[in-house]
Amino acid sequence: MKITAIANQKGGVGKTTTAVNLGAALAEQGQRIVLIDLDPQGNATSSLGMQDFEGETLYEPLLGQTAIATKILPTRLERLFLVPADLDLAGAEVEIARMPDHLLRLARTLQPLRADSAFDFVLLDCPPSLGILMSNALAAADEIFTPIQCEYFALEGLVKIVRVVEQVRDSGANSNVEIGGILMTMFDSRTNLSSQVVAEVRQHFGDKVYATVIPRTVRLSEAPSFGKTILEYDRCGAGARAYRALAEEFIRRHAPVPASAESIS
Numbered sequence: 001m002k003i004t005a006i007a008n009q010k011g012g013v014g015k016t017t018t019a020v021n022l023g024a025a026l027a028e029q030g031q032r033i034v035l036i037d038l039d040p041q042g043n044a045t046s047s048l049g050m051q052d053f054e055g056e057t058l059y060e061p062l063l064g065q066t067a068i069a070t071k072i073l074p075t076r077l078e079r080l081f082l083v084p085a086d087l088d089l090a091g092a093e094v095e096i097a098r099m100p101d102h103l104l105r106l107a108r109t110l111q112p113l114r115a116d117s118a119f120d121f122v123l124l125d126c127p128p129s130l131g132i133l134m135s136n137a138l139a140a141a142d143e144i145f146t147p148i149q150c151e152y153f154a155l156e157g158l159v160k161i162v163r164v165v166e167q168v169r170d171s172g173a174n175s176n177v178e179i180g181g182i183l184m185t186m187f188d189s190r191t192n193l194s195s196q197v198v199a200e201v202r203q204h205f206g207d208k209v210y211a212t213v214i215p216r217t218v219r220l221s222e223a224p225s226f227g228k229t230i231l232e233y234d235r236c237g238a239g240a241r242a243y244r245a246l247a248e249e250f251i252r253r254h255a256p257v258p259a260s261a262e263s264i265s
């Protein structure tokens with residue numbers, strides 16, 4: 001089981017869209033996924049149409065009041081599970097801040113999932129601000145997966161998240177964490193700008209940048225208002241195809257290296 005934090009301190013870059021649709025596409029391809037909504041705005045929760053489960057959030061597990069397993073809810077999609085969020089989660093942030101081990105609360109909360117083989121990936125949909133919840137996500141994750149929008153200043157935003165991840169590593173809160181992948185989102189094929197930004201980011205970050213690029217499509221922005229993933233809302237459209245391709249690449253990149261290949265290289 002691997003914990004992937006979908007994180008970028010910049011708002012509106014496609015974190016939630018990616019958490020929900022990558023999660024759905026991974027589940028479709030046979031992976032057992034827990035999506036944890038770590039944003040008190042609850043956008044991942046409402047994108048799946050699951051905003052009406054009052055009190056079912058990470059709040060109690062984070063404070064050590066109940067086990068995480070009690071908050072993992074099935075969704076309409078087979079193999080895709082959700083720990084919802086609502087505004088109460090903002091309160092957990094305040095309470096955790098007073099605790100001595102405040103950076104490690106989420107890592108401890110998720111520990112039982114590591115021991116149990118029921119799931120393949122835990123995806124954390126992080127809030128945009130660099131608060132306690134996002135710091136906890138970086139401290140709990142095996143890797144960071146960072147979506148960025150194909151626009152000016154994409155690189156500047158990336159440099160910031162790289163620095164934040166280095167700080168978490170240096171602080172000792174999570175000595176192995178690294179940026180495992182960068183995903184270019186909202187690619188607009190009608191403009192040169194998108195292609196220029198992708199080329200520039202690839203030049204700096206090489207093969208950390210996923211080959212799959214997510215196009216800007218109206219369908220992707222409409223799906224959450226119906227509480228549906230893109231796989232349900234527009235099964236054959238460009239957005240669904242892109243997220244299916246992303247899931248394939250994600251699985252390929254996380255496949256264990258066969259021993260024979262390791263000895264050759």
Ligand SMILES: Nc1ncnc2c1ncn2[C@@H]1O[C@H](COP(=O)(O)OP(=O)(O)OP(=O)(O)O)[C@@H](O)[C@H]1O
Nearest residue numbers: 011012013014015016017128186215216217220221
């Ligand atoms: N590929 C896309 N094409 C068109 N619209 C998109 C695409 N990806 C995301 N959007 C839209 O852009 C907005 C921001 O996306 P999203 O909510 O996924 O970003 P976020 O990084 O989670 O934002 P926040 O930082 O507020 O949590 C949303 O309205 C979403 O529907």
Ligand SMILES: [Mg+2]
Nearest residue numbers: 015016039043
């Ligand atoms: Mg979001």
